Amino acid sequence: MKVREYDLELTMYPSFTSVLYERTEPYTWYRAYGYGRGAAIKQRGNEVTIDLPPEVSTDVIDTWLGLWFHPKDYLHEVSKALRPIIEYIADTYSVVRIPYEFTERWRIFIAVFLSRRTDYHTNVEQWCRTMFREVEKPTDLENYNFTKIKGSYQLRQLSEVYSKYLREVYGREEKMSDFYQVKKLVLTLKWVGPKTANAYILFTRPETRATPCDTHYQRFIQKLQLFKNYKLPDKKLCLSYTCDNCPQASTCLEAQSRKQLGRLSGWVQTIAYVHDSLYCSKNRCRECPINKLCTQPHNTEKLRERKYP
16 A cells, blocks of 8 residues: 555654564564564555455554554644644654554553663563563463563563553553543552653554653753743642643643644654654764754754744
C-alpha cells in the first residue's frame, strides 16, 4: 500500500511497541512476539508491504504502523501562540507516527517500566526480548525470575510490581476509556510516576494527549521556549485531580502541554525524543532541520531572536 508522509524507521525508533519486533535490516521489521507473530513489515520508498499470518485481521495494520494518526490533522488544536512552531515541526517530522498495542499492553508495561534511567535501545530491548522468547501469556511471568536476565534495580523492582499490575491494573483497565481513570489506576503501582503512566497510555491506546515529561521533552521545550517556568507533574496531585481541576495546572508541564497542544502533545514529546537523540545530544546543530526555531544552538551563531520559517 502507498503511504503519505511516513517513515517506518523513525516511527519505530521512539516507540515502545518496537520490543515486539526484530529489525532484520533497514526498513524491514519482523513481528517476533505476541499477537500476529510472524508478520513481516517492509517499506520501500512510499510503498509499505505487510505480510500477515492468515489468522490476523488487516484491522491491525493502522495501529501497528501508527497510520491511524497523522499529526497535521490536529494542528487546529494547537494554541495560536505555538501554532507557527508546531506547524514547522509537523512539516519536518510528519513521517513519525504513534503506533499502539492494546492487546499486548502487558509487554508494553514491562518495556516502559524497565526504561527508567537506562538506555532503551541498548538495555531494555535486549531484556524484553530475552523474557519474551520464553513466555506467551501475561500470567507466564507471575513467578518469573527477572533478575536472571541481569541484576539491575529495574528488573528487581519489576519482580515486585508485575503481579500487582496483573491483578489490579491489567484486567480492570480493559474496559476503561477515560484517560484519567487509567492514569490513576496505573499510578497506584509502586515506582510508577506520571512519566511512566503517560508513556504506558500513549503506546497502548489511541490517546495522544498522554505526555511523558522526560528529560528529552524538557530539553526540547527549553530550546524552543514552548513553555516557561514549569513544574513537573506531581504523582500525589495526579492521583487526586485531573489536569482540568489540578491546583498546579497553570504551572505543570503536562497540563500546559495538553492544554496548548491538544492531541499533538504526546506526538511532540515523541518528536522531542527523536530529535534530541539524533541532533541535540550529538551537537549536530548545523544539520538540524529545525535550527531556525532553536534559541540555544551549540554549533551555530546565537540567534538574536526567534525567527520563524
